[in-house]
Amino acid sequence: MSVHDELTRIQRCLDDLARSVGRLEQQIGGDGLEVRRVRTDAAHLRESVALLRQAAAPDAPRPDLVTISDAPYDLSLWTDSDDEGLGARDRRAP
DSSP states (O other): OHHHHHHHHHHHHHHHHHHHHHHHHHHHHOOSHHHHHHHHHHHHHHHHHHHHHHSTTTTTTOOOOOOOOOOOOGGGGGGTTTTTBBBBBBBBOO
């Protein structure tokens, strides 16, 4: 299955979930904390799928890749830094 098909399938499941939550609210009331949490969580899922759909769009801008060289770093960049967690080279731990 393609990404588009999977996202469409998820969207249908979320639509079913929203209908089920609506029916549940009618049966037990929508004032309880539990029902509000389920409704809110379902809304968050719907928003997340919408973000996924945007990110998976074929014309969505892709971030530029940055090439990192395998060459060693210039050691002079770290002459004034301490070894993290080990303390300074010329001092003792308290």
